[in-house]
Amino acid sequence: MENKENNTPSTGIGMLIRIYWMVFGNFINILIAINIVVKKHNSIMLLSIFYFMNIIGLIISRYIDIKYLNGQTTEYEPATMNHWKNYLIKTTGIYLGLWIIVYFMKDYAFLKI
Secondary structure, rough: OOOOOOOOOOOOOHHHHHHHHHHHHHHHHHHHHHHHHHHOOOOHHHHHHHHHHHHHHHHHHHHHHHOHHHOOOOOEEEEOOHHHHHHHHHHHHHHHHHHHHHHHHHOOOOOOO
């Protein structure tokens, strides 16, 4: 009988990937969104490209975490591809909605410095 549970300790790269998709990557997107609203940029397109590339990076890093690095849920159970699909849908939806709001707010922002 084969033991399906893998309790191997997290590697350094595994911890870095988890920190990226849980914290750092989200922080980057929030900073980009604030930057679009607050400052006048000639390069809104470039910031938007970075924004969407980071979303792709978040989704790929979560996939790698689950598929290759024994990713877990918040209840410390092994994460499955269904968890990844949920993450994909929620992350894409939330950040696409935020980008739409930010894009239309940039011309009317009361936060301009």
